[in-house]
Amino acid sequence: xxxINLKNTEDRGxxxxxxxxxxxxxxxxxxxxxxxxxGSTGLVDMVAIKDGxxxxxxVKTWCYNEKLGYCSLSGRSRTKEQKQLGVKLLGFYxxxxxxxxxxxxx
Numbered sequence: 001x002x003x004i005n006l007k008n009t010e011d012r013g014x015x016x017x018x019x020x021x022x023x024x025x026x027x028x029x030x031x032x033x034x035x036x037x038x039g040s041t042g043l044v045d046m047v048a049i050k051d052g053x054x055x056x057x058x059v060k061t062w063c064y065n066e067k068l069g070y071c072s073l074s075g076r077s078r079t080k081e082q083k084q085l086g087v088k089l090l091g092f093y094x095x096x097x098x099x100x101x102x103x104x105x106x
Contacts, residue, residue: 008066011077012084015061015094016059016061018061018094019059019060019092019094020036020046020059021043022092022097022099023045023046023057023059023090023092023099024036024046024051026099027046027048027057030050030052030072031051032048032049032050033048033049033050034046034047035047035048035049043056043081043082043085043087044056044057044058044077044082044085045057045058045059045067045088046059050098055088056085056086056087056088057087057088057089057090058078058082058087058088058089058090059089059090059091059092060089060090060091060092060102061091061092061094062091062092062094063092063093063094063095077105081090083104088101088102088104089102089104091100
């Protein structure tokens, strides 16, 4: 498989797909059932269920910036609607291919 260079504008269009596929397998490995959004828009990228609890997830790709530290490549946090629904951001770090749920301010 070709390594995706997220700095290349041609590959950047695929960064979301790449991050979401890693997220699905990471969630499976952590005991979740996962249902992906079939469209390319919407408030959530996927719905995950574990132990009867439903989690709405938006996957964000993060990069390391010398000045800022880690920051989202999309440059945005949760929308007002996502906050109301309790959507959780799942951060994907392409340099390490690790994922983690982000802490949210209320």
